[in-house]
Each structure stands twice: as structure tokens, then as C-alpha cells.
Amino acid sequence: MRLALVVSVFLLTVSIFMMLVITVIFRFVRTKIEARSTAYEAELRTMLVKFLTEDLSLSELQVLKKIHSSQFDEISEAMLTKVKGRAKDILVSFLLSRGTIDQAIQRTKKFGCLGRCKAAVFLGNVGISEARVPLESMLRDRRREVRTIAVRCLGQLGKPESVPALLAAVDDDGHPVPFGTVLVALKRIGSSGKESMKAGLTSGGGRRRAVIAEILGIEGSTEDTPDLISLLENDPSFEVKVRSARALGRIGSPKAIPSLKRCLESDQPTSLRIVSCGALAAIGDRDTVPEILSLLNDGDYQLARAAANAASRMGPTGIKHLKLAATSNFKGASFAKEALARLAAQAPRTFQD
Amino acid sequence: MTTILVADDDPDILELVNYKLSQSGYVVIAVPDGKVALEQAREHHPALMILDVAMPFHSGIDVTLEIRKDPDLKNTPIILLTAKSMEQDTERGFAAGATDYMTKPFSPRELLSRVQAVLGRTL
């Protein structure tokens, strides 16, 4: 026993000492590297900036020895995300000439997860169409981080051709990707991908239709209203219905009013009723005000409050009805009062001076 | 000589803007954060300020608000540089009194023409 204790004391002391040494070395090396690289970086940055503003030609740049360092690659890659237009074209053609882009495409198949992530990010930043296929195959990568990054980078690339692959990724239970990231990617691709998105409505699972409904609300126009109405009315998934209702509100076509009104009825789930209330307010047809305000007397607190707030956003008619409701002896009068007070507080103040 | 104050905490962007504007004949004061930006603006009275929105100490919007309050500087035109993802900031930026804004990633050439346009309007 005593021996065991002596050995432990010895081992503990040694490991404490070793860990201290590692910590100190780590910090020392880090400080040194940082100091050296900031000094060096400033110099390289100036050269890169000159090159990008066309004060230094490619041949003049390539003569300089310093640019043949990994650090120059790093700062040029960082610069990719910060410029656009002519400066970005110059940068991309420079990276192409160095073979950096081909290397990155190779690296998307590398074993190390970090390497694959880095390659994907780089390709997304470069934004050349050759990167689309390798990035799409990364959507089925075995690691979640890599898949997420591939989604994001396809968004940055912005090619409408990748819409089907992204939609398939949303539905893929074996290789899940974050819903929100797919949304951002599709939003970045924008209206050019709308047709392939609508084509995706006919197949696939609920998550896919939820994504499509959400994007149509952002990128869509009045001609997408019928598709969204049919989702709102017929889709089996509650998630899809809520998103379609919200999207219809954002688009704002009065054609959606009858379907949205049906969603206000008391047999519908509360959150769908709340969202439909907001959507009707966003469309802003004053004839819907009485129906919205009838929800003030609903037993659900959140719905009543949402109805009052919706009416307060519907111009003079909404306010007139709210004032009536506030002075009545309705159960929901207090919500009407609150909404009016909020409206008054948010109105811009008239300055005296 | 026209003096322009540029504030951004990203050294790449700061250097790029600085170089591009200096090459075009402006005197550029490049600063890394909002606090120094205010100090330098009060000292040098620049003809134009280009401010990043997300900076340490004072955001570009805070600096804009301060400048608009300062009797000596309140007419200085201000261009805000915002990251694309923070577009709601532009709303706040204009409310604070910004003259114009640009989103990142940005094109140096476009920036130059905006600077010239804004200065042309005010001079």
C-alpha cells in the first residue's frame, strides 16, 4: 500500500509537471507564430490588394517569391468571401492558375473530415460551376458536419441545378441535414430555382414540402398562390399547413382569403389559427376584420392576443373595430385595449423641436 | 485633398478600401474600431466616413448616431458597410442617419463610384 502511494505521488507530480510544460510550450509557440504571421501577413495582404485593384499584374505577382507560401493561399482564400465583381474574378482566375481549385475538388474525397469541410467551404466561396457535382455528392457524406457544410456551400454556389439534390437531402433520414441550413441555401439560390422546387412538390416527404412552402413565401409571387392554397387545404402534415399559411400571408394575394378563413375555425389547431390570423392581416383586406376580431372571445389567450395584434395592423378599419371591441363588454376587450396601446407606443413620436 | 475615414475590424477589408481610395487620390484614415473612429473623426473632420456595422466598442450605427449629434460633424456623409446576413441593420442604419450603405462582399470599384457620387452630392 505504501509503495502504491509513493508511486502515485511520483506519477502525479510527473504528470502535473509535464502538463505544465506542455501548456507553457503551447502558449510560447502560439505567441511566436502569431507575432511572426501578423507581420508577414500585412506584407502579403498589401501585395494581394494591389493585385486585386489591378495595380499589379499576374506576371508581376508571380515573380515575387513570397507569394509561393501557404500563407498567401490562406489570405487569398479569406479574401474570397469579402469581395465581389471584378476583384473576385481576378482572384478566382489567380486561384485557378495556381491549381488550388482542382486540388480542392480532389480534397472533397479525402479521408479526414476537416479536409473535406475545408475543401467544401473553399469551393462554395469560389463559386465555380465545376464544384456543384462534388458538393452534391458530399450531401451523403457520413458526417453530419460535412453534409451541413455541403448544403451551405451549394447555397453559396447558387446554381438552380442543385435544387433537386438539396430537396432530396431534406428528406434523407439516413443522412439528416439541418432544416434551417437547407432553407438558407434555397433562399440564396433564389427565384431561379423556383421551377425545380415546385416540381419537387409532387414527390417526397413532409419536410420537403415544408421547405418548399417556406421558400415560396420568401421568393414567390402571386402565381404561386394556387400551389400554396392546395398545400394549405390538402396537405396531411400540420407543419406544411402552418408554413403555407404564413407564405400566403407574405405573398399577399387576396385569392388566399377563403382558405385562410377556413383555417380560423375552432376545429383547427391553435397554432394554425394564429398563423392564419397573421396571414390575413398581412393580406390586409378590411372585410376580414370582423372575422379576425371574433377570435378575441376565443378561450385561448395566445389566439385572442394574436387576433388583436393582427387587427391593429389592418389600417383604419382594423383600428375602428378594435376601438369598438375595447369599449364593449366582450371577454376579449382587454386584448383590444392592449393592442391599441401597443400601436400607440410604436407610432413614431412627433418631435417638438 | 479630401479626407475619408474608414473603420472596419477586418484588416483585409480595411486594407482593400484604404488602398483603393488612396490610389484614387483621397487621404484615408483607416481605423480598426468604433471608438478610435469617433476620436479620429472629431480630430480630423473627414469629408466622408465609411463604417462597418459590426465593430468592437461602438457599432457603425452607434458611431453614426454620435456623429449626427455632434454639431461640428453632423453633416458628414456616412456610408455603412454591412454583412449581407444582417440586412435588417440597414433599416436601423438609415434611421440613425446613414447616407448610403453597401453589403459585403463588396466590389472595390463600386465602392469608389459610390464614394465619388456621395462626395459629388455634398460638395
Place this chain on the structure above:
Amino acid sequence: MSVSGMTPSIATAFRVLNWFGLSYFLALNTIYLILIILASVNLGSYFRRKTFSGFEDALSSPATLPVSVLMPAHNEEAGIVESARAVLSLDYPQMELIIVDDGSSDATFEKLREAFDLVEIPMQIPDMVPTLGQVDSVHIARGLNELTVIRKRSVGKKTDAVNVAINVAKYPLICVVDADAVLDADALIKVTMPFFDDPLRVVATGGAIRPSNGCTAYRGRITEVRMPKKWLAKIQVIEYLRAFLLGRTGWSKLGALLIISGAFGVFRKDVVIAIGGYDLSSIGEDADLVARIHKYMRGLKTPYQVTFVSEPVCWTEVPENLTILRRQRKRWSRGLVDTLWSNKSLFMNPKYGTLGLLAIPYFLFFEVLGPIVELAGLFFLFTALYFGFVNVYFAGLFLAVAILYGILLSILSLLIEEISYHRYDKWKFLYEAVVASIIENFGFRQMHAYWRLEGVVQALRGTNRSWEAMPRKGFATDQSGTNS
């Protein structure tokens, strides 16, 4: 071991006790080591993601859930406006701030009204979660700031103030923040990232907390991270480093995170409402809430996650004098006992997985009984030494192992901090941290064990808890911000 003379029965008793002490000690430290290893695995994946964090995505995505930030305040006139401004200017797409002025007797409310141009609105507050204190008035800010201030009568409980705020909150996520906590600009987005990545599973997340003493702050943000001046606070810096690494990251990896600090945590509102909000009679309300969330979610039989975000994003002032520190630690210890007691159905219950089988027994055997064993061990060792049951050499070795193990854990935490977040960039920090990790073991550790024991005793007796004020010193360079 050497036992000299005396009656064999007493000698045997001591031998048994020694063996017990040693095996307890070994078990505890093995658990610590396992937790540290788990934590470093977690940190590894954090670093893989760091470069590709996707915060930009979350900031611009329509799928990012809006957050209601809830800030209970009781006599916080000194810093409340600064704190409110700091929260309202966090990088986050959509959020509101709800401040509950819980019966302050100072100018907390007047300061807010002046700064944000508050107007009173009539509002009917629902009772989705139970509350006690009567609400006197509700105020909102004019203009663009989404700020609501609720004035209510205090019943002496912070939890009551938070519950009122939960009832008023309009967004699907709630974030509970202490009025004196200093948040980094990206604190909210970092801590809500797990919700964005996996919206169907994540129900609660918590962030790492560091002492703010000694740091410089400017307009409600930490600008320079420094070591505090007082040694008592320096020791706590090491303690926090170690505790968050040991206590949270590792447990989170095991799916058995029990404590989300009350100073900064984010929860799904529907889940919090379903379990009835904070328990107004609980003493350790933070742990109690998380324990009940686990219980509720396991009951639903759907996969869920309670995640710890190990990146330090929240800074809070820690006590710099013994009286207040003692009060704080007693309360923590009491809270833990109280939580374990009121959630005793979790104990060794296979239905609750790693939480019931590992985390709860760990907290009971090592966190609650730890101080008793430690103090008793010391007592027996010295008695045995006095009566000559063991010799000085053995006692010294035994103590040395215990102390060295403690130091080892501290230094390991220090190393991991150095490699990972690296928030302290002065060389002086390293030197002071090492000294603090050593001197902590002589005096502070024993005192702390005693305080925890006091808390356990108090919990077993049962007394009430109320707002416990801690005088704030604030930052040396608060407004002027001379350190750039």
C-alpha cells in the same frame, strides 16, 4: 500501513476506514478523468466546426427561432440600463427583452423608464405557469426596441419573477439571464445554435460562465479578459474552468446534463410551460427545472437533447469576500440536496437512462456526500496520527496524493483552456493560475467542504430561500473604457 500497538479492533476499524476513504477517492477521480476525456472529445468536435460555425446562416435564416430574453431584476439600479442595452444589441435576428422588476425599492424602474421611454399598457397576463406576486403594471418601450418591463410585488423569490416573464413571453424560445451577467455579442446565437441544428430534438441549452472580476468592460461587453486582483477570486476562476469542463461538457455528452446555470440558459417555452415553469418552492431552481425537463421528455418517449455549449459567452461577478462566498456555496449545496430530494424518483431508475443511473447517483454520492467524506477523512487521518495508528510518513503520502490529484485536474483544465478557447492572453495569467491551483488545496478546499456540509445540513433541516443580495463592485473602467 503501519499500525503500532493499541487494541487490534480499533486498528482494524481504522484500516477499514482508510481503505474506504481511498477507494472513494479513487472512484471519484476516475469519474473526473472519464468526464475530462469526454469533455475533450466534445471540444474536438467543437474545433472541427469552429471555422464553419454557420452563425451567418442562423442569423439570416427564416428558420431561426425568435427568443424572449427574460431578466429578473431586484434592486439593480446601478447596472440595469447598461444590461438592457447590452441584451437588446446582441447579434440575433429576432428577440424581445422582458425585464421583471421584482419589487425593487430603488430606482431600477425609473432608470429604465427614462432610458427607454417606457409607456404603460393594459395587459392581461395569462397564468400558463403559476405565479404568486401581484403584477402592478406592464410597460413597453416606444420605438424599435422590443422591450417589456413588468413591475410586480416581490414574494422574495427570483423564480416567481421568471415565471411571470414566461407568461408574458411571446416567442418560442426563452432565455433566462441574470441582470448582472455580461454577455458577449454573439452569446445568444452561439447558445441557440443547437436549436437551429436540430430543432426537433434540442429542448434546452446552457452556456459556460466565467468570472468577470478583473475584466474590463465597455458598454456592457467584456473588452479585455483579465485575472481578478483578489486571490479568492483567482481561485474561483480556476474552479469555474474545472467545473464547467468536468461538470457540464462531459455530462452533456452522456445525455445527462443536470445543471444549466441560472445566469444563462435557453429553453423551449412549450416544454417549460408543460412542466409548470420554475418550481416556486424549490431552492435549487435551475437544476430542478432541468431535472423536471428530463423527466417530462423521457416520459414522452421522444428523442430529445439537453446540450451544453462549452464556449464561454457569459461573465458574472463572483464574490470576493468569504462571508458572501460562504452564503453562495451554502445555497448551492442546499439547492442540490433539495433538487435531488424532490426528484428522487429519478434515482437509479433505468427509465431515465444515464441521468437516473449515472448523473443522479454521482451527484448524491460525490457532490452531496463528498464534503462529509473529505472532512471526515481529514479528521480520521489526524486522529489516527495523534494516537499513533498511522505514522507521519503514511499520512503525508496520503494527503499528498489527494492534493496532487486536485492540482492535476486544475492544471489539466488549464491546458485544455489554453489549447481551446484561449481567452486569457497574458503570461501573468498562467503563472497566477498555477499558483492558485496549488494554494486552493490549503485552506480554501477544506473551507469549501465545510460550507457545502453546512448547506447539506441546512437542507435537511429545511428553511426558506429568498433573494440574496450580493453587493456588486462593477467594473473598474465601466463607462470610460480606457482600455482599448
